[in-house]
Amino acid sequence: MSNGDEILDWSTGSEGIAYQRCDDCGHVWYLTRAFCATCGSLAVRQHQAAGLGRVATTTLVSRPPSEKWKEYAPYSLALIDADEGFRLMAHVERDARIGDRVRARYLSFEDTPIPVFMCTDP
Numbered sequence: 743m744s745n746g747d748e749i750l751d752w753s754t755g756s757e758g759i760a761y762q763r764c765d766d767c768g769h770v771w772y773l774t775r776a777f778c779a780t781c782g783s784l785a786v787r788q789h790q791a792a793g794l795g796r797v798a799t800t801t802l803v804s805r806p807p808s809e810k811w812k813e814y815a816p817y818s819l820a821l822i823d824a825d826e827g828f829r830l831m832a833h834v835e836r837d838a839r840i841g842d843r844v845r846a847r848y849l850s851f852e853d854t855p856i857p858v859f860m861c862t863d864p
């Protein structure tokens with residue numbers, strides 16, 4: 743949850759998902775950039791996402807990329823279309839299907855809160 747002007751993001755150890763929006767053209771995206779890839783503007787700002795979205799694609803990972811993920815395999819990854827208009831890759835509930843409405847929950851993985859999207863009401 744957002745606390746005043748503080749933007750929380752799981753990649754810096756807080757439960758939350760941050761995204762960026764261009765003040766000039768309105769384009770939104772997930773991974774932090776210093777400028778807007780659509781119009782080149784430097785007027786970009788971080789915002790707090792609500793953690794709600796819809797599954798765009800999903801895949802089951804049977805062969806994890808490293809030893810530390812082995813005990814979790816098989817697990818599902820998905821591209822999530824967030825309500826704010828950006829797309830991110832994230833862990834998702836194993837049974838999630840394309841089109842499912844999902845909400846972010848956070849699981850602690852090596853002291854970092856990892857977002858895992860769980861199915862919720864449409």
Ligand SMILES: [Zn+2]
Pocket residue numbers: 764765766767768769778779780781782783
């Ligand atoms: Zn722009």
